[in-house]
Structures are given as C-alpha cells and as structure tokens.
Amino acid sequence: MTDEHRAPPAMDDPDYWDRMADVLDETDHDTELGLEMARDAQRLVAGEMTEAEYHEKYHDAVLTEFGEDERGLDLSMADVAEVDGADGGLTERVEGTFDDEASRREFVKKGGVAAMGLSMLLGGGGGDDEAAPSTAPAEASDDGTRWGMVINLNNCDGCLECVAACKGLHGTSTGAHWMYVMAYEEPEAEEENFFVRTCMHCGDAPCEKVCPVGARHTREKDGLVLSDYDICIGCRYCMVSCPYGANYFQWGEPDRPMDNENFTHDERGRWVDGPPPEGVMGKCTFEPAWQDGQQGENLVGTTMCEQACTRDAIHFGDMNDPESDPNQHLAAYEAAHENDTSEFENRPDDTVSTFRALEERGTDPGVVFIGDEPSPEARQVEGPVTYEEQGLVDDRKSGVLDQGAAANAEEEA
Amino acid sequence: MIPLAGTASYTLPFVGPGTYLIFGVVLAPIYVMLVAWFLGYPRDAKKGLLGVAYLAGLTTSLWGGLFVATMVIKALFF
Amino acid sequence: MSTRVSDVSREALVRPIQARSKGFLLALLAALGAIGVWAFFYVQQLEHGLIVTNLGGWGSAGGVPWGLYIGAFIWWVGIAHGGIILSAAVRLVGLKTYQPVARMAEMLTIAALTCAGLFILIHVGRPDRLVTSVIPAWPWRVQWSPLTWDVTVITAYFVLTGTYLLLTVRYDIHRLRDSLPDRLEPLYRALMVGYSEKEDAVVERLVWWLAFAIIIMAPLLLHGGVIPWLFALLPSMAGWAGGVQGPSFLSIALTSAVSGIIVIAAAFRRAYGWQDLIPDAVFRGLAKWLGFFSLMFLWLQLQQVMTGIFAAPTSLQHATEVKISTPTYWLAIGLVGLALLYIFASALKPSLFSIRAMVVACLGVLVGTLLEKVLFVVEGLQHAHFDLYAGVPGVYVPSVVELSALLGTVGIVVLFFLLASKVIPVVELHAIEGDHEEVDER
Numbered sequence: 001m002t003d004e005h006r007a008p009p010a011m012d013d014p015d016y017w018d019r020m021a022d023v024l025d026e027t028d029h030d031t032e033l034g035l036e037m038a039r040d041a042q043r044l045v046a047g048e049m050t051e052a053e054y055h056e057k058y059h060d061a062v063l064t065e066f067g068e069d070e071r072g073l074d075l076s077m078a079d080v081a082e083v084d085g086a087d088g089g090l091t092e093r094v095e096g097t098f099d100d101e102a103s104r105r106e107f108v109k110k111g112g113v114a115a116m117g118l119s120m121l122l123g124g125g126g127g128d129d130e131a132a133p134s135t136a137p138a139e140a141s142d143d144g145t146r147w148g149m150v151i152n153l154n155n156c157d158g159c160l161e162c163v164a165a166c167k168g169l170h171g172t173s174t175g176a177h178w179m180y181v182m183a184y185e186e187p188e189a190e191e192e193n194f195f196v197r198t199c200m201h202c203g204d205a206p207c208e209k210v211c212p213v214g215a216r217h218t219r220e221k222d223g224l225v226l227s228d229y230d231i232c233i234g235c236r237y238c239m240v241s242c243p244y245g246a247n248y249f250q251w252g253e254p255d256r257p258m259d260n261e262n263f264t265h266d267e268r269g270r271w272v273d274g275p276p277p278e279g280v281m282g283k284c285t286f287e288p289a290w291q292d293g294q295q296g297e298n299l300v301g302t303t304m305c306e307q308a309c310t311r312d313a314i315h316f317g318d319m320n321d322p323e324s325d326p327n328q329h330l331a332a333y334e335a336a337h338e339n340d341t342s343e344f345e346n347r348p349d350d351t352v353s354t355f356r357a358l359e360e361r362g363t364d365p366g367v368v369f370i371g372d373e374p375s376p377e378a379r380q381v382e383g384p385v386t387y388e389e390q391g392l393v394d395d396r397k398s399g400v401l402d403q404g405a406a407a408n409a410e411e412e413a
Numbered sequence: 414m415i416p417l418a419g420t421a422s423y424t425l426p427f428v429g430p431g432t433y434l435i436f437g438v439v440l441a442p443i444y445v446m447l448v449a450w451f452l453g454y455p456r457d458a459k460k461g462l463l464g465v466a467y468l469a470g471l472t473t474s475l476w477g478g479l480f481v482a483t484m485v486i487k488a489l490f491f
Numbered sequence: 492m493s494t495r496v497s498d499v500s501r502e503a504l505v506r507p508i509q510a511r512s513k514g515f516l517l518a519l520l521a522a523l524g525a526i527g528v529w530a531f532f533y534v535q536q537l538e539h540g541l542i543v544t545n546l547g548g549w550g551s552a553g554g555v556p557w558g559l560y561i562g563a564f565i566w567w568v569g570i571a572h573g574g575i576i577l578s579a580a581v582r583l584v585g586l587k588t589y590q591p592v593a594r595m596a597e598m599l600t601i602a603a604l605t606c607a608g609l610f611i612l613i614h615v616g617r618p619d620r621l622v623t624s625v626i627p628a629w630p631w632r633v634q635w636s637p638l639t640w641d642v643t644v645i646t647a648y649f650v651l652t653g654t655y656l657l658l659t660v661r662y663d664i665h666r667l668r669d670s671l672p673d674r675l676e677p678l679y680r681a682l683m684v685g686y687s688e689k690e691d692a693v694v695e696r697l698v699w700w701l702a703f704a705i706i707i708m709a710p711l712l713l714h715g716g717v718i719p720w721l722f723a724l725l726p727s728m729a730g731w732a733g734g735v736q737g738p739s740f741l742s743i744a745l746t747s748a749v750s751g752i753i754v755i756a757a758a759f760r761r762a763y764g765w766q767d768l769i770p771d772a773v774f775r776g777l778a779k780w781l782g783f784f785s786l787m788f789l790w791l792q793l794q795q796v797m798t799g800i801f802a803a804p805t806s807l808q809h810a811t812e813v814k815i816s817t818p819t820y821w822l823a824i825g826l827v828g829l830a831l832l833y834i835f836a837s838a839l840k841p842s843l844f845s846i847r848a849m850v851v852a853c854l855g856v857l858v859g860t861l862l863e864k865v866l867f868v869v870e871g872l873q874h875a876h877f878d879l880y881a882g883v884p885g886v887y888v889p890s891v892v893e894l895s896a897l898l899g900t901v902g903i904v905v906l907f908f909l910l911a912s913k914v915i916p917v918v919e920l921h922a923i924e925g926d927h928e929e930v931d932e933r
Binding site: 425427428429430431432434435438439440441442443445446449450453454455456457459460461463464467468471472475476479480482483484486487489490491 | 537538608612617618619620621622623626631632633634635636637639640643644646647649650651653654657658684685689690692693694696697700701703704705707708712716717
C-alpha cells in the first residue's frame with residue numbers, strides 16, 4: 001500500500017530545516033531567502049500554491065540575490081498571463097528564460113519544481129560575477145534562438161525509428177516522409193552510408209522566397225520555417241524550389257485528419273502542424289507547438305525524431321547557443337576524436353568531418369551533419385531496415401493507376 | 414508574418430529583387446505610356462481617362478470573375 | 492509587293508458577323524464538346540484532389556509535381572505573344588502587310604491568356620483560395636516570389652491587350668454600325684461610350700503608346716522574363732540553369748505564336764472566302780518570320796546542349812545527357828526543324844509554297860513547342876542537383892485528366908473566336924482603307 005500523496009522531506013521536521021540552514025550558511029547567499037523559498041517550494045508541490053505565484057513572489061528577491069532569475073521555465077503562458085502585472089513584465093521574463101535550453105532540460109530531468117527551488121539554492125546563481133545586483137531581466141543572446149540540429153551520420157544505423165515516430169506523431173499520409181533516412185552507396189565504397197533528411201529549416205529558404213501567398217514563412221522568434229495550412233494554395237512551388245526534396249503535397253484526403261489544436265496550431269494560433277488538408281503543402285516542422293511549450297516543459301527543445309533515436313544520432317536545439325545539446329554533442333564528439341598534432345602543429349584539432357547539405361546552393365541550412373557528404377555519384381540503396389518492414393511504403397501511384405481516385409479510400413500499405 | 418526588416422538573419426526583408434523588378438523595370442513602360450497618354454498631342458484628357466478606366470475595369474473584371482469562380486468551387490467542393 | 496486589300500469591300504469584312512453556315516455550327520458543337528469532356532474530368536479532380544493526375548512529389552516519392560498543366564500554361568502564354576508582335580509590327584514599325592491579321596492576333600492573345608490562367612486554376616491544389624490567398628498577399632509577395640511576378644505581368648498583358656482591343660474597335664463599330672446585328676445594340680452602345688469622330692486621332696496615339704508598352708513588357712519581361720525566371724532562379728533543378736532560359740523561352744513563344752496566327756488566319760480565310768482580304772503575301776511574310784524564330788529556337792537549344800555536355804558540372808551534364816537521349820525531345824526539335832526546312836525551301840522556290848502545307852507545318856510546330864515545354868518542366872524535375880533519391884526520376888505520362896484540359900482549352904479558344912467573330916469584325920477596318928484616308932496618322 002502506498003501513500004497517495006507523499007509529503008516531501010518532513011515539512012515540520014525541525015532537524016531537516018536545521019540541516020538545510022547549515023548548508024545554506026556555507027554559501028555566499030541569503031540563508032533566510034533560501035529557507036523561505038524551500039518551504040514555499042514544498043507548498044507548491046503539495047498544491048497549495050501555483051508555479052506562477054511562486055515565481056512572482058520571489059522574482060525580485062532572486063534577482064537581487066543572484067542577478068538573474070531562471071526559474072519559471074515550465075510555466076505555460078496562460079498561467080503566466082494570469083498572474084502577471086499590467087506591465088507584462090513576468091511574461092517577458094518567462095519568455096526570456098527560454099534561451100537556456102541546456103540548463104532547463106537539466107532541471108526538468110531532476111523532476112519538478114521542488115528540485116528546481118533546491119538546486120537554485122544550493123547551486124547559487126549561474127555564472128554571475130556582478131557585485132551589484134541587477135534588476136534587468138535575463139538577456140537573450142544577441143542572435144536570438146535558431147532551432148536546428150546536429151545529426152551524427154556516423155552514429156546512424158538506418159533503423160528508421162525516427163521516420164516511424166515522426167509519422168506517428170504528425171499523422172502524415174502514407175508516402176509523406178517528413179523525416180526520411182536514405183541508405184546510399186558511393187560508386188567506389190564498399191560500405192553503405194546513411195543520410196538523414198529532415199527539412200533543413202534554412203536561414204535563406206528558397207521555399208519561403210518563392211511562395212506566392214506567404215503561406216511558407218520563417219518564424220522570426222526562432223527561425224522555424226513553417227507552412228500555414230489556411231493560406232496555402234497548393235501550387236507546389238516550394239516543393240519545386242527546395243533543393244533537398246523535403247516537401248510533401250497532400251494529393252488526396254489525409255489518412256488521419258488531425259484537429260488537436262494544442263499540437264496543430266502554434267502559439268500564434270496559426271495552423272502549421274499535423275497532416276495538411278487536401279491540396280495543401282506540408283513538411284517537417286521541428287514541432288513548433290512543442291517549442292512553444294504548449295505540450296509541456298519536457299518537450300521544449302526536443303523533437304519527436306530526437307526522442308525516438310536510440311543511436312545518439314539526432315540532436316536538436318538552439319544552434320546559436322554554444323551550450324545547447326547539438327553544439328555540446330558536436331564539441332564532445334570532436335573532443336573524442338582528437339588529431340595527432342605532435343609532429344605537425346598546424347593540423348586541425350580533430351578528425352571529425354562535418355558539413356551542411358548542399359551548402360553551395362546558398363540556402364544556409366540549419367542542420368549540421370557529422371560524417372561525409374554524399375557525392376553527386378551517390379545512389380540510394382535499400383537499407384538494413386526497409387520501409388516495407390516499417391509499414392511505410394506508399395502504393396498510392398499504383399493504386400491510382402489501377403483504381404483511379406478510389407485509391408484514397410484504400411488501407412495503408 | 415510581415416517582417417518590415419529582417420531583425421534576425423534568417424527572416425526575409427520586405428524589400429527584395431521583385432520590388433525593383435516589378436515597380437522599376439516591368440511597370441516602367443506602363444508609366445511611360447500613362448504619361449504619354451496625358452502629355453502628348455493630340456491630347457484629350459477624357460480619352461486618357463477612358464483608357465485608364467478600361468485598364469482598371471478589365472483588371473477588376475478579371476479578378477472579380479476569378480473570385481466568383483473560386484467561390485463557386487469552394488461552395489461545391491471544399 | 493502591293494496587295495489590293497484596300498479594294499476589298501466592307502461587305503467582306505462583316506461577312507462572319509452576318510453569315511450563317513453549317514460549318515459554323517459544327518465547329519461550335521465540336522468546341523462545346525471538347526469543353527464538356529474537360530469539364531467532366533475537372534469535376535473528378537475537384538472531387539478527389541490532384542491524386543487523379545499522374546503527378547507526384549519529387550524526392551522520396553519519386554514523381555513530378557509539375558507536369559502537363561504547367562507545360563501547357565507556358566505554351567499558351569507563348570502563343571499569346573502573337574498579338575503584340577503583330578500589332579507592334581503594324582503600328583510601331585509600319586508593316587502594313589500584316590494589318591489584316593492584327594486584330595485576330597490580339598484576340599488570340601486574349602483567348603490564350605485566358606487559357607493560361609485556367610491552367611493555373613486547374614493546377615493548384617486549392618483553387619478555392621486562388622483569389623483570397625493571392626490578392627491580400629500581393630503587396631508583400633511581389634517583392635520576392637517569381638510566381639507573384641508572373642501573376643502580375645500576365646494580368647498586365649491581358650489588361651493592356653484588352654484595352655487595346657476596346658479602344659481600336661470603336662473606330663470600326665462606328666463606321667460599320669449598320670451592318671452589325673441589332674440585337675447586340677446594347678453591347679455596341681456600351682463599347683461606344685463617349686465616342687465622337689474627333690477622338691480617332693487621339694485614340695490612334697493612345698494605342699500607339701499601348702503597343703509600345705506591350706512590346707517592351709511582353710516579349711522581354713513576360714515570356715523572356717518572369718516565365719523563364721520561374722525556373723532559372725531556383726537552386727534546386729540542374730537542367731533549369733542559366734541566363735539562356737530567357738532568350739530560349741522567348742524564341743519558343745514567338746515560334747508558337749506566329750504558328751497560331753497562321754492557323755487561325757488560314758481558317759478564317761478559308762471559311763469566309765477571304766483570299767483578297769488576307770492575301771498570300773501575308774502568309775508568305777508570316778512564314779518568313781516563323782522561319783527566323785524557328786532558327787532562333789533551334790540555335791538556343793544548341794547553346795544549352797553544348798554547354799551541358801562538354802564539361803559541365805555533374806548534375807547539369809547528367810540532366811543534359813538525359814535530355815538528348817529522350818526521343819520526345821528530338822520529335823519536338825524535328826517538328827520545328829521540318830517547318831524551318833519547308834519555309835527555307837519555299838523561300839528558294841516560291842512555287843513550293845502553299846497555305847495548306849504551311850498550316851500543316853504550323854500544327855507540327857505547335858505540337859513540337861508544347862512537347863518541348865512539357866519536357867523542360869518534367870525532365871527538370873526528374874534531375875535535381877541533389878540526385879540521391881532512388882525513386883527519382885519517376886515515370887511521368889500525362890493522365891487523361893490532364894490531357895482533357897489541353898483539349899478543353901483548345902475548345903475554349905475555338906469557341907472564343909466563333910463567338911467573337913459574330914460580334915466584332917475580326918479584321919480591322921483600317922486594313923481595307925488603303926492610305927488611311929479617314930484618319931490622320933500620328
């Protein structure tokens with residue numbers, strides 16, 4: 001038999017609080033503040049206080065003490081707006097904290113607000129050297145967020161789990177592989193390689209330039225290139241202009257029409273995710289609803305394919321943040337593959353090959369690959385796991401030729 | 414959705430090649446034509462206005478007709 | 492060469508408006524039938540979506556997203572250029588020989604641009620949004636999107652040509668009013684609003700400037716500009732590269748445009764006994780221009796083939812090698828080449844020339860230019876720079892749905908001419924006025 005609600009370490013146990021006070025005394029920071037915050041953190045976990053209230057109550061004190069306030073990271077914007085003052089300052093601050101993706105994921109993994117409060121107290125304010133406390137909100141990095149990926153092709157083994165997971169989440173029709181993994185061979189090589197093709201969310205996206213109605217656009221706040229399903233006229237020019245072949249057109253009715261607006265609509269209220277309606281274009285989105293926090297704090301800064309990958313190949317995060325998951329993975333991988341500069345000093349530090357796909361096309365792709373770029377002579381081959389085995393093959397065309405438009409009603413292959 | 418200037422490096426600025434192409438090059442002959450309509454000899458401003466009325470009326474009829482057709486399609490099929 | 496077109500009577504001019512014939516009825520029924528076939532298939536497409544065509548996604552899906560619809564769109568825009576070429580020749584350069592066919596050519600422009608617009612309507616996945624999404628976005632998208640430029644310039648060409656027609660037809664209606672059918676009187680009154688004979692000199696000047704605006708805009712910036720730029724500006728497809736696309740597209744446009752005019756002029760001449768109104772000299776002259784434009788077309792194809800096969804970057808070389816090993820490509824080249832040969836031969840030996848043979852050659856050119864354009868679009872999409880996908884190239888053969896649209900638009904052009912020829916004279920009154928005794932030239 002278990003308690004349906006287990007209180008955190010003795011709320012009224014004086015020994016516990018003495019021990020905590022001792023720990024706090026050893027830090028450079030205000031012991032009283034720490035104890036107060038810890039008590040309220042326990043009230044929060046017990047449901048006697050909301051997160052927004054907790055954040056608002058201590059914000060000024062935390063700023064005074066630590067110079068910055070990185071709490072409140074898993075609040076939904078609705079919660080924040082409820083508690084916010086007229087000046088919208090709390091909203092601003094909570095938004096501003098989204099830049100620090102790495103530390104946020106760290107907090108989330110530790111499990112909950114109580115841990116957050118405690119690690120705040122024990123760890124001190126992060127990296128802050130200013131003597132004078134600042135009341136300014138935490139600054140976003142100058143370049144803003146730019147969501148992207150580091151995909152380690154050396155780690156990929158073509159299991160296609162990412163492809164299946166993406167399809168499961170987004171409900172894309174058979175044959176519309178927003179995530180696509182190709183096994184390929186070079187003419188001279190013996191081994192097969194893999195190329196993982198997401199949308200590159202280009203910084204200079206040709207698909208956005210050519211769209212005649214502005215349905216394909218780049219989100220200013222974070223660089224995601226998205227398609228607005230309400231505006232798109234289905235001219236397919238984005239598909240024609242994309243050098244990567246990342247676009248998919250909804251030729252018939254979607255297999256699984258999706259109307260869960262919490263997922264299909266981003267924080268601007270625009271319909272940009274899920275299977276497109278008939279006659280409209282869609283592609284890999286990097287999950288804008290997740291990045292906007294609409295599906296919970298745990299899912300900010302990650303994507304479905306990253307979650308599904310068990311080979312440590314896919315790393316999603318803010319490419320402008322050196323501390324983000326993708327950049328840290330690249331740094332760690334490079335550190336693990338050092339070059340021998342004992343004899344020749346001017347060699348590069350590491351032996352790792354990276355590239356951005358088709359970079360010379362001028363698209364400024366947002367995905368960095370670790371591995372070798374496929375040459376113009378490379379050709380796709382069947383991989384160790386086939387698309388048939390994953391139930392992902394599209395027989396729409398043969399169905400159409402045999403049965404005409406009635407192929408729409410066919411079961412998935 | 415409507416960036417007036419690219420604040421981040423990856424947003425499209427408002428002004429692009431099409432601005433110069435359409436308003437500077439493609440429409441230039443039409444600007445010249447309109448000026449010539451009203452400034453040359455023999456001159457008749459009323460006829461110039463008739464021409465302008467035809468231009469505007471045809472554009473409106475073209476897109477208006479297309480609008481009606483697309484609304485019919487929408488009502489019947491979407 | 493002096494043709495006595497000025498001796499032709501006004502009665503001949505209005506013959507189409509007044510005549511009744513079985514041939515007309517048959518043509519009308521055929522045109523309506525063609526349109527009906529297309530309408531049937533188009534409804535299928537609206538019901539089920541574009542899945543009923545043989546189009547598919549490029550990339551992992553191994554298809555082509557643009558096919559016959561876009562190829563035919565480009566083809567019709569090309570044919571539409573005949574109007575301004577003829578009108579410019581007559582009004583700007585003073586080549587009076589072609590005046591009898593100038594108005595037909597302008598009407599062909601209106602009809603062809605309408606068909607081009609129809610192909611866009613048919614091509615998009617959401618035709619219901621074609622206006623509601625495009626128009627509000629225009630001020631922002633015209634700064635960047637080649638498709639928006641396209642829409643803008645085609646609208647401009649259509650509107651300018653329509654204005655040209657509406658202004659020039661007033662002169663004719665005023666002087667031929669008695670020969671025109673009474674039941675259309677409300678229409679004529681509308682067309683003649685504010686007319687007095689004093690306006691003729693002014694309107695002549697207005698339309699001169701219209702012709703000037705169009706001759707700069709349409710060949711150089713529409714079919715030699717925004718249309719090829721739809722393809723040439725993209726970073727994705729190997730075979731669409733380069734600045735040569737502008738001149739190449741223009742050469743095809745002029746070739747197909749002159750062919751279209753020859754066919755239509757020959758049809759009217761035959762139907763209404765207009766041997767004096769549209770004399771042989773018109774066809775011989777048009778044939779020479781067709782020969783010149785065909786030569787340009789073939790020469791610009793040579794440019795692309797040479798740069799693509801000698802030492803080109805891998806993807807371009809591959810795309811070009813595919814092009815020249817496609818039998819359909821050589822069929823297209825051959826059809827235009829044959830017409831060129833015939834024109835050259837009959838220039839050397841005039842007795843070889845006959846309008847009937849010329850019409851056959853022109854029909855061949857029309858087929859050839861359509862094939863070339865569809866191949867350009869489709870093969871371009873089958874050979875991207877990023878050539879890794881095993882599924883690409885996929886096979887593309889136009890479906891019945893797509894082919895029916897081609898039939899339907901031909902029917903629409905025929906229907907347009909049948910109806911319009913009953914309302915206004917398809918040959919300008921100026922053409923039979925000798926030295927324009929009634930109007931001062933500018």
